[in-house]
Amino acid sequence: MANQGDMVRDCMSDRIRRLLSERILTGVYEPGHRLVELKIAKELNTSQGPVREAFRELEALGLVEVEPYKGTRVRRLSERDLQEAFEARAVIEQYAAELAAPRLRGNTAELRRQVAAIYKAANSGDIDYYATEDLPFHRRIVELSGNSILVRFWDALQFEVRTRILLSRGKVNLNESHQFHQRIVAALDDGNGKLAGELLREHITNFAEVLGAEADARDAASKLVNGKAAAEAQLT
Amino acid sequence: MANQGDMVRDCMSDRIRRLLSERILTGVYEPGHRLVELKIAKELNTSQGPVREAFRELEALGLVEVEPYKGTRVRRLSERDLQEAFEARAVIEQYAAELAAPRLRGNTAELRRQVAAIYKAANSGDIDYYATEDLPFHRRIVELSGNSILVRFWDALQFEVRTRILLSRGKVNLNESHQFHQRIVAALDDGNGKLAGELLREHITNFAEVLGAEADARDAASKLVNGKAAAEAQLT
């Protein structure tokens, strides 16, 4: 459950990866932003090699795309990417809840605390603050499934998930979300994994759909303006 | 659906990755085998840099483990790793079947062909041959879900899956597997994704459990001999 051999490796390339990863996830580098090896190397007082390695790792994580002899840029997510990611996330969390439920029956104090924190964040209206409270709750459920591969997969969806959350400013009914959270924890407290899983799936799918409709409208509009760019976005 | 921008990148590090990946997956390099950067560089008439990059990518794929200043070796899989992988695989395929079913109603000629090929391979008794026919069938179903992330996740489980299949020589009832395959395709042909999904889950879980029991016995025995090593295997 706990981070396995994660003895905070401290070679340059790992530090670079963590730094860039953070910058991408928090939006300092926007999608499409070009990352130049030597530029970053100079900024961090290091050389090209470790930066290259970091790029390759980020590519494996799906944060950047690399084209040989052309360069590395922050991955651009198509609407389809986001949909697929939320679909995958729903599958993982639904099943994780089923696995975690037996372990959680009558033992959900921690999760309740998290739900309360989310509620507070939701009322603040700050979507960024909301995300920092909401995501750990969902991740915790996946952790409690006891399956570390599911956790890895869930983590691998962070870029897409955070992107969509950022896109969602004001579009989501946070009150409804709160009610879902409460019902999910209640089901888990009963040891009813099947129900908890279904609620989670509905909760996540709702979130994706509300925004999907938004995006469809946006896509349709942008296609009228620039059909070619939109088509390319689908391909990359 | 098809491989996106996978324009067979041809830089050295990618070729190295593919080569090593194949050697690991086919068992040329056994778990625990040490990979030395300069040795491989010399063998392939290249230098250390590209090999290092390839290692980092293989690490991200879960094929090797890297310890700074110590080296890189083919990942050793614990029994738990294998169980978790099959659990994850079952989730993915079950859900993929549900998604793919509508598209497959009355349109399963291709899958039937694959099932026939698997049957032929099963009768040959060659487990390696069996795997090369069986895995594409399962992968195809995931592809037909239309969700490329699920395909990526499924691919990420290949190392564990192939390892377990190799371990299974003679222990699996291939006839029963064949019947499952037939029923799965029949359900898909009816457009009954729910049923197809459940059959897939049962099919995969069966496979994992039969071998799990084997492994439990083995583990129990080895624990009596060397409890410490077994405990460590759980951690890595």
Added chain:
DNA sequence: TTATTTTCGATTATTGATAATCTATTGTCA
């Protein structure tokens, strides 16, 4: 002998330099 320190060989991590390739611009010719 046993435990501790030192040294040495092997290997990884990083660096700085060079080669290969791409993009965009400039210049040439019809």
Added chain:
DNA sequence: TGACAATAGATTATCAATAATCGAAAATAA
């Protein structure tokens, strides 16, 4: 003018050399 080739600048890909680190064997001390 417009198409096309040549060139220059920027960037990645690779190489070869050096520094840092580790593990185990050898040497030393108790």
